[in-house]
Amino acid sequence: MATTLRPRPAALNLTPSAEARIAELMARAPEGAIGVKLSTPRRGCSGLAYSVDYVTEAKAFDEKIDTPGGTLFVDGGSILYLIGSTMDWVEDDFTAGFVFQNPNAKGACGCGESFTV
Numbered sequence: 001m002a003t004t005l006r007p008r009p010a011a012l013n014l015t016p017s018a019e020a021r022i023a024e025l026m027a028r029a030p031e032g033a034i035g036v037k038l039s040t041p042r043r044g045c046s047g048l049a050y051s052v053d054y055v056t057e058a059k060a061f062d063e064k065i066d067t068p069g070g071t072l073f074v075d076g077g078s079i080l081y082l083i084g085s086t087m088d089w090v091e092d093d094f095t096a097g098f099v100f101q102n103p104n105a106k107g108a109c110g111c112g113e114s115f116t117v
Helices: 016-027
Strands: 012-014 035-039 051-055 063-067 070-074 085-091 096-101
Touching: 012 016, 012 063, 012 070, 016 035, 016 063, 016 070, 016 085
Parallel strands: 012 085, 035 070
Antiparallel strands: 035 051, 063 070, 085 096
């Protein structure tokens, strides 16, 4: 009897706006960049922050998410903090940036720059 594996759900969901922003970033990426990487370094008043940077190599434990405009890598050490999150790109008259709906976040600082799990 053959076992059928269900497709693994994405660790992180991206909105069409986030995918379009990744495509824009990759269109003007520095030479050697293979994608952008989302990580959650320790900083800010609540402990963790979201960071998106260009990457030139994939690490062994990074989660790889292929989008129409390029590859998003999620840092292997950050993935547990991000499972089930939605990444969006939002622009208004005053700001532009990636916004996260993270069901794992238990709180955030007042300025919205960092979160705690």
